[in-house]
Amino acid sequence: MFKLVLLIALSVFSLKLLATNQHVHGQGKLLIAQDGQDWQLEFVIPMADLLGFEHVAETAQQKNSIDALIKKIENVSEVLSLSETCSLISVQHSLDDMHPSHEHASHDSYMHEHKHDHDHKHEDEHAHKDVSITYVYACESEVELINIKVFEWAKSLEKLNAQWITNQGQGSTMLTASSTTLRLGS
Numbered sequence: 001m002f003k004l005v006l007l008i009a010l011s012v013f014s015l016k017l018l019a020t021n022q023h024v025h026g027q028g029k030l031l032i033a034q035d036g037q038d039w040q041l042e043f044v045i046p047m048a049d050l051l052g053f054e055h056v057a058e059t060a061q062q063k064n065s066i067d068a069l070i071k072k073i074e075n076v077s078e079v080l081s082l083s084e085t086c087s088l089i090s091v092q093h094s095l096d097d098m099h100p101s102h103e104h105a106s107h108d109s110y111m112h113e114h115k116h117d118h119d120h121k122h123e124d125e126h127a128h129k130d131v132s133i134t135y136v137y138a139c140e141s142e143v144e145l146i147n148i149k150v151f152e153w154a155k156s157l158e159k160l161n162a163q164w165i166t167n168q169g170q171g172s173t174m175l176t177a178s179s180t181t182l183r184l185g186s
Ligand SMILES: [Zn+2]
Pocket: 023, 025, 046, 047, 048, 054, 127, 128, 129
């Protein structure tokens, strides 16, 4: 659906702008690319800001939190709203990996993980995780405004660095809880 060249263009574009971007709690990004009628919106947000933890679910409560988050993500109106002339084609996210696999869900493994948690600091550098969420829309007319809702419930998320490449050009802006509307165009 999406032309490879556009994805490469977006990657180069984002690499350039985000050369210094690292995993920082409270800060996420939103990459938007248009290819004719197709629009792709990709959020990358620290898992800590969406769930309060950054590891494979270890407890029933954490599993439930992941399930609840997946429902929220799939119920797009909790995350964003955009023009009524757009219809959602697909939703993809990276959260399925965060459920324990069947072979690792044994009691022993749980105890191991639980004990391990106590020296969390030791693992911290490698433990950070982002959640990526990608929405693909088909839009009958140009999208001028996108309203971001994720700040309403991801309370520790302070800002989203939004970047876009559309038929009208490219640009970037910083979205925050008090500035949730993305204005595309020149
Ligand atoms: Zn982190």
